[in-house]
Amino acid sequence: MAELNLDHIASRLEGLEETIIHRLIDRAQWCVNEVAYAHGQSGFANEDLRSLFELRLWHHEEMDAKFGRFCIPEERPFSGGLPAPRRAVNIPETGLHIKDFDEVNFTGAVLASYRLLLHKICRPGDDGQYGSSVEHDVYAVQAIARRLHYGALYVAESKYQGDVGGYRKLIEKKDREALLEKLTRKEVEDKIIARVKEKVRQVQAKINKEVRVEVKSESIIVYYKDFLIPMTKQGQVIYLLNREPD
Amino acid sequence: MAELNLDHIASRLEGLEETIIHRLIDRAQWCVNEVAYAHGQSGFANEDLRSLFELRLWHHEEMDAKFGRFCIPEERPFSGGLPAPRRAVNIPETGLHIKDFDEVNFTGAVLASYRLLLHKICRPGDDGQYGSSVEHDVYAVQAIARRLHYGALYVAESKYQGDVGGYRKLIEKKDREALLEKLTRKEVEDKIIARVKEKVRQVQAKINKEVRVEVKSESIIVYYKDFLIPMTKQGQVIYLLNREPD
Numbered sequence: 413m414a415e416l417n418l419d420h421i422a423s424r425l426e427g428l429e430e431t432i433i434h435r436l437i438d439r440a441q442w443c444v445n446e447v448a449y450a451h452g453q454s455g456f457a458n459e460d461l462r463s464l465f466e467l468r469l470w471h472h473e474e475m476d477a478k479f480g481r482f483c484i485p486e487e488r489p490f491s492g493g494l495p496a497p498r499r500a501v502n503i504p505e506t507g508l509h510i511k512d513f514d515e516v517n518f519t520g521a522v523l524a525s526y527r528l529l530l531h532k533i534c535r536p537g538d539d540g541q542y543g544s545s546v547e548h549d550v551y552a553v554q555a556i557a558r559r560l561h562y563g564a565l566y567v568a569e570s571k572y573q574g575d576v577g578g579y580r581k582l583i584e585k586k587d588r589e590a591l592l593e594k595l596t597r598k599e600v601e602d603k604i605i606a607r608v609k610e611k612v613r614q615v616q617a618k619i620n621k622e623v624r625v626e627v628k629s630e631s632i633i634v635y636y637k638d639f640l641i642p643m644t645k646q647g648q649v650i651y652l653l654n655r656e657p658d
Numbered sequence: 659m660a661e662l663n664l665d666h667i668a669s670r671l672e673g674l675e676e677t678i679i680h681r682l683i684d685r686a687q688w689c690v691n692e693v694a695y696a697h698g699q700s701g702f703a704n705e706d707l708r709s710l711f712e713l714r715l716w717h718h719e720e721m722d723a724k725f726g727r728f729c730i731p732e733e734r735p736f737s738g739g740l741p742a743p744r745r746a747v748n749i750p751e752t753g754l755h756i757k758d759f760d761e762v763n764f765t766g767a768v769l770a771s772y773r774l775l776l777h778k779i780c781r782p783g784d785d786g787q788y789g790s791s792v793e794h795d796v797y798a799v800q801a802i803a804r805r806l807h808y809g810a811l812y813v814a815e816s817k818y819q820g821d822v823g824g825y826r827k828l829i830e831k832k833d834r835e836a837l838l839e840k841l842t843r844k845e846v847e848d849k850i851i852a853r854v855k856e857k858v859r860q861v862q863a864k865i866n867k868e869v870r871v872e873v874k875s876e877s878i879i880v881y882y883k884d885f886l887i888p889m890t891k892q893g894q895v896i897y898l899l900n901r902e903p904d
Binding site: 414423424426429434442456457472479500501551575615620623 | 669670672673676677680684687700701702703705710713714717718722724725727728744745746747748750766792794796797856857860861862864865866868869870
């Protein structure tokens with residue numbers, strides 16, 4: 413089926429990577445603004461625990477849940493206890509074979525890595541623009557999580573289809589290291605890194621630096637190398653270990 | 659004050675225009691999807707009237723209102739009856755002199771013009787991706803409205819400061835046509851159009867056309883020429899007619 417064709421998947425991943433780049437550049441227009449991530453400092457009445465960022469993420473996901481976002485395999489929620497969809501969402505056959513998509517949910521890792529990334533792409537300090545910062549944080553972490561989970565679920569299934577016997581043997585042995593090695597494609601990873609680097613440069617080639625903050629391609633590349641690519645592969649391993657036998 | 663310095667305002671407008679371009683390109687990745695704008699076809703239970711787009715806009719603005727978005731002069735809401743902010747928002751002195759920012763609220767015109775624009779930038783037809791379409795519609799109309807209201811409020815006040823006597827005379831006569839003529843800067847408009855054209859081209863220069871839908875710069879330029887620029891000037895006239903005497 414088309415959803416599991418490797419060319420189709422590579423195209424989707426490339427499209428998702430444009431969104432990540434745009435969202436990170438958008439967020440970088442504001443300072444780090446640590447206060448927005450501090451517990452009990454949201455400024456919300458009767459809200460002693462959550463940070464402004466946590467509140468924004470919760471409210472956004474609560475809305476998204478009603479609209480059915482999390483029916484889509486690659487849209488894994490950051491929050492628990494979300495409401496059921498209020499509309500029927502038409503999900504085409506995914507071709508995935510896993511009981512619960514949330515068995516592959518790496519949103520906790522996305523949040524932790526994103527907080528570190530902010531210090532690489534944003535100017536340090538505080539410009540008071542907390543509302544705009546957390547609004548764009550939500551767009552950015554959703555774009556990152558979408559790419560990670562899409563790559564984990566669909567790439568794993570596609571590779572599995574390419575060598576059912578080989579993967580089945582390693583899955584039965586629960587051999588995580590051998591699975592990781594088998595699904596690694598170093599040349600594809602290098603191609604992604606090179607493309608991301610060129611795109612970050614290209615998208616900002618003609619910006620007016622007095623108006624827009626520029627994001628160095630290095631910070632986004634390191635994020636891909638150290639987090640997004642390895643974590644996607646971890647997600648593929650988890651998918652395979654949870655994949656239902658044919 | 660810095661907020662009313664024309665160079666500062668021009669920079670802000672340029673930044674806001676990048677956001678509009680990105681948001682429109684994002685939305686164009688999906689088909690027109692007329693069903694998402696049809697009343698009574700949202701698929702939401704117990705929701706006979708509003709379209710999926712109207713519901714998404716309402717829910718998004720309800721969240722935004724709680725976070726204090728509409729305390730900002732250029733963030734004018736599309737919806738009425740929104741809740742009060744749940745946090746104290748720190749608004750620096752704006753330098754604007756108008757009793758109620760909503761005296762300049764052109765969101766109705768933004769919605770009407772945007773629906774027409776969709777047919778210019780999106781492929782015709784239906785791809786079933788209604789949730790994604792309306793999510794990106796909200797980001798796009800907010801970006802357009804922000805630019806329009808920012809340009810209306812701050813540019814008008816700045817021009818007023820440049821010739822208080824001249825403007826005051828026309829305001830007292832309520833002479834809309836003379837006000838419109840006085841605040842028009844044809845050479846600035848031409849510069850904006852040329853810059854938008856170049857940016858739409860540049861941002862998409864290296865896209866993979868098998869992955870991303872390309873938006874023709876012509877559609878966005880026509881939108882600027884026929885709607886955004888003239889409507890911003892109408893907003894400036896309204897601001898001036900409602901401006902409090904010094």
